[in-house]
Amino acid sequence: MKNTENYAMGMKMTDAEIPADGAYTILVVDDNDTARWLLGEILQTEGYVVLEANCADEAMRILYTRRAIRAVVTDIEMPGSMDGLEMSRLIVAEMPEIAVLLTSGRYWPATEALPQTTRFMRKPYSPREVFGNLEILLQRI
Numbered sequence: 001m002k003n004t005e006n007y008a009m010g011m012k013m014t015d016a017e018i019p020a021d022g023a024y025t026i027l028v029v030d031d032n033d034t035a036r037w038l039l040g041e042i043l044q045t046e047g048y049v050v051l052e053a054n055c056a057d058e059a060m061r062i063l064y065t066r067r068a069i070r071a072v073v074t075d076i077e078m079p080g081s082m083d084g085l086e087m088s089r090l091i092v093a094e095m096p097e098i099a100v101l102l103t104s105g106r107y108w109p110a111t112e113a114l115p116q117t118t119r120f121m122r123k124p125y126s127p128r129e130v131f132g133n134l135e136i137l138l139q140r141i
Contacts, residue, residue, distance in 0.1 A: 023048060025051060030074070030078070059072065063091065104122065105123035
């Protein structure tokens with residue numbers, strides 16, 4: 001079940017719109033509207049339910065209120081009180097059941113700088129890279 005019309009209009013899904021067919025819900029976090037939209041479209045074509053946030057602060061508000069989220073794909077460099085790396089540390093500590101995939105086109109953290117159980121991929125990335133990394137992460141949780 002896809003909600004492309006609401007997604008394209010930038011509307012947030014309600015709990016009633018989350019499918020009961022076991023589709024994973026992914027939160028995409030990026031301050032670049034186009035990058036966030038494009039990744040959301042890619043994920044939706046594979047059957048994922050997509051929620052969006054434009055900064056870590058908004059993402060954390062969503063994560064604290066929606067328990068169905070299985071993974072977060074986040075940019076590292078964003079405005080707000082924390083960046084994607086800081087947010088990923090918080091998610092790993094407080095919500096270890098949520099997989100975290102970090103991305104960046106300018107900042108490449110050393111593997112040892114990544115929070116345990118997270119993964120990193122450089123921008124630009126292919127849909128195959130996104131799906132491969134998500135598959136690895138989702139199998140771990």
